[in-house]
Amino acid sequence: MMKVQWDGLKKRADEKEGFSFTAPAGEAIPTRVGWKDRLGESVLSGGLPTLLLFLSLLGWMGSGASSLVAVVAAAPLLVWFCRPLLTRNGVAAFPQTIAMLPLLILLAAGAMLLPTVGRYQAKGDPLHAEILAVVFQDNLESVLSWPAFLWVLGLLGGLWLWVRRVGSSSPWLQPGNTSRASLVWRVTLLVLLSAAAVVLHGRASLSDREQAWLSEQESFYQTRPFRNLPAQSQDDFWRSRVEALVQDRSIEVPSLAEHTPTSQEEVEAAQACFSRTIMDESVAPYPRSRALLDRVKLHLQLRPNGNRAFLHRNLEELVRLVGQSELSVEQLEEIRVRVDELEDEFFERTRELDQEAYRHLWVEGTKLESDRTIGWHSSEEILSWQEEKKIDWSYNGVSRPTPLQVFGYSLDWSPTIWLERFQRTELTREWVRVRKEIAHLSLPEQLAALGARRDAPGLLDDRSHRFWDSQLREDQVSLERSLVQNVRAALQARLQEKVGR
């Protein structure tokens, strides 16, 4: 083993002693740290680089005075929390910063919710979780684009060089290392944030019992006629009838029993055929009655227990039609048979509410229009969506979730998608619990219980409000059955009149 002459070298260095330091004339030992050194310390400790990085990220996410206020409010916490991610022992931790960049972007996007929260608080407008999700997603997308990302990478490179230069040119600087207590706080905060994320993620999944309820509803829903049709098909039976009807009003519209629609397009075409026949005053009462019954049957097979206004309007019309003198006894008998069949399409109340809950949360809930932003909308805007509404300003509290746009690619996951799924799951969970509570109640008591949930103090027109409102309106079993009874009574009267039965 080769012997290294360290002792000899030390001895040689120690031989000469008696150095006398000459302090510069008139220069005392400084007792205060200069501003340049303070600045250098903040660079090496990561404080200033972290602040610049966040300013840059936040700059991509928003601009204006309110954003500036958010930056000023959130910056100290962000800098405190993330400072060790940028430098360690006065050395820039570039790979570590790159690895933690997703966390930094998430924190910056979260901080930039502050202007939105402040604006809504100042105006007193309802602040939905959806609004925060939309803003959060916008914030993320604004940074997850190539120009912003390259800018941030360039900035990180610049910061790295800056820290390195300050560190090498000012060896006397002692960056404030992260204290143990401060580290504990940081780790605690990170653990709390992660735990909250895990808990929320867990709550976005249904339990076995809830999943069983959902599967049962889904399978029943799918067994309903026309539920599970493809959007399009080769078959154009009903579409060709619509075209024929438009060109020649005198053609006879076939019955639903003659040809079952094979696609959603065909269902719509069949509905158009029946509606056109129903509205045409020149068509004889019998074909009109038949078209009306087919239209109502189709409607009931598309939606559990149907829409009250629709059923009311059409069954009232049927009562009027069966009163027409042109109808023969045979035709009246046939109508009576079909009215009896119609009653079979209604569900019992529990099934109706379950199916409505399933339809609202898991079928229709995903089909919101994207242009309906959350907030107040003028009457002109609302009329463009729903012509039948004659209202003034109205509040829209739910918007359609959109995929996350990352570097030009569309991801299946996004904050708005997650929130929508989370809310649907929460409402499903609540409904599975509530349905048991109200099962033994009378109809008025059930309606009161559902109404109390709808009118619970909360936010205007949010997803929860819409759900309970929808459930509350599903009190139609008895009402629609009474409408059918009206039709049956009218038929009975006409038959008695005709044949004395």
Place this chain on the structure above:
Amino acid sequence: MKASVANLEQSRRQLPLLVKQAQQGDSNAFEQIVQLTERLARRIAVSVVPESLVEDVLQESYLLVYRKLVVLRKPESFISWFSRLVLHTSYNMVRGRKYDCELDQEVSVPDQTEDLVEQEALKKALFQLEQKDRNILILREMLELSYEQIATALRLKTGTVRSRLHKARKHLLERLGAGQQGGAN
């Protein structure tokens, strides 16, 4: 050897208080700091610069300490901080100069003792090492600093100090071996 370690230990005990006093403008305390740390500074300087520049390194280093001592937040880490400053000043002193071991030729002539020749071989091997290897060896072998002190001085993690020191020793032995083979040839 034992005496020098004892001196270093003594310095370590006295320094924090003296540093605090000097930070408040006490020039007598500063003079004592100079006396207690001169040996440390010389050991670093001798390992980095030719002996003719050692006094200059000391003057420049203590001037820097004089002006920047107030920045030091933890007086107990003075030795690490001071070592970093002396290393920095030493490298600044030889930067731009074509310095190799031949600058100390006056002590490496063939008629010198075997120890001196070995010391010169060590200095030459040290100069041929990368700066990061050289620094860690100087702080550990010449100053006998602990891993924690070296970590603070070089702004490294303690674990990195251990692994880097192991590699630096290996590289030094390789250089020394190569030097001996060259000398034999």
